[in-house]
Amino acid sequence: MDLPDIQFVAEDAAETQQSIITVYEGLTGRTLQPADPVRLFLSSLATIIVQQRVLINQTAKGNLLRYASGVLLDHMGAFQGSERLDAAAAITTLQFTLSIPLSSVTAIPAGTRVGAQGGDGSIFFATTEYLEIPAGATTGTVTAECATAGPSGNGFLPGQINVLMDQLPFVQAVTNLTASSGGAAVETDAAYRERIRTAPESYSTAGPKGAYEFWAKSTSAAILDVYAYSPAAGRVTIVPLLVGGVIPGQDVLDAVAETLEDRGIRPLTDLVTVTAPAAAAYNTVLTYYINRSRAAEVPAIQAAVTAAVAAYQLWQRSKLGRHINPSELIARVMAAGAQRVVPTSPVYTALTPLQVAQEGTTTINYGGLVDD
Structure with a gap:
């Protein structure tokens, strides 16, 4: 409104x-x-x-939701029954491998630590639950979360978390099967304000769209946007997007699905599926020119243009279904100091709420000084 x-x-x-x-x-x-x-x-x-x-x-x-911030916003959320989400730790799936098959069960205690390759022990993940590798088997998988809450644990590719810090008998190797993701700082005022605004949707137990989206966002501060829809009677599909426009991995999708499995949230007749949005790739190619009267400012304007393009790309991928809009790119580059902007790519592309824009290559050409 x-x-x-x-x-x-x-x-x-x-x-x-x-x-x-x-x-x-x-x-x-x-x-x-x-x-x-x-x-x-x-x-x-x-x-x-x-x-x-x-x-x-x-x-x-400050007594109005639109203007409230900080502690006052926390009190407003408490009144609605919605607390600010704490910083979230990145999660991944670890696979433990034994040196030989054993005749008895091998226990992997909850809290077993595994460090990131080259991390010097400063960043490590700990298993979140107890794991048993059955007799005769040599591998087992379990979820692990980063010991440091926040985005620092994000982005480790499969195979990069492989340093066993707590030695276990017969465990020969450990590695992450999925890229680590889902880490985020404490929920921002803007995101928290939006959740408070939609909190009344959660009061319904009939499974409305708003309620599913509210509870999905409540899973973690790392979830930026959610789209819920029903492709068929009795079926619900949830599409989450992470902070920074990151497409969620399977670990995050499983966490959202676990939240929505609560019988106080999901109607008994609903079959809920959580899936990642489809990436709509685009490249950024543009040439810009600077007014000759601002020749002394060229280095500063060039840096501002580069920052403006990066900000545009972040804006473009920060909402599900946001159409790829080159007009926004032109506006931001001109606001950064360019006199004229000639974009070759992207072209305007309409997206559905099941898609999210994802930038590919970026080519920024400075065309030189021009007259008015």
Whole structure:
């Protein structure tokens, strides 16, 4: 809902000062000249009053969800029964391999630590549950999460988490089968505000679209966007997207599915499937020119253009179904200081909520200085 900005009390300094002086002159019957000590004293009072009015506006607006932040937003969420999500640890699937088949069960305790290759032990993953490798078998898989919450555990490709830090008998090797993902910082005010706004959807137990999306987002602070739909009667498909526009791996999909399996969330008759969005790839190719009058600013503008292209790519992949829009790219590059922008790619492409834009190669050409 696009509501206008709200102001509870006027903050205009000149208007407040003139109002105080006018009232004083009306009560005393004398005119205050610009250098009159009384006028200067009243002007100093007006400054304090304006500051108080600013605080009144900030405090009053802070009671509205749109403007609330920090601790006040936490209290609003508590009233709705929705707490801010803590920092989330990256997760992956580990495979333990024995040196030989054994005649008895091999136990892998919960909390067994496995470090990342080349990480010097600073980043490691710990198994989240107890694992047994049956007699006669040589391998077993289990989920593990990074010991450090946040995005630092993301992005380790299969095979890169392979340093067993807690030695176990007969365990010859361990490696991650999936890329680590799902790590995120504490939920931001913007994301938390949106969850609070949609919290009433969660009150229904009939499985509406909004409720499924709310509970899927509640799985982890790493989940940025969710789309829920029903492809057929009694079937529900959930499509999550991670912070930074990252397409979730199977470990994250399983975590969302586990959250939605709760009988207080999923109607008994719904068959829920959690799937990753399809990547809609595009390349970024553009040539830009700078006005000759800004020749001295060329290095700064070039850096700003590079940053603007990166910001556009992040914006493009940060929402499910966001159409690939070169007009947004042009606007951002021009705002960075370019006089003219000639994009070759991308071209406008409409996406469905089951897709997310993913940038491919990026080619930024500086065309030189031009006249107006």
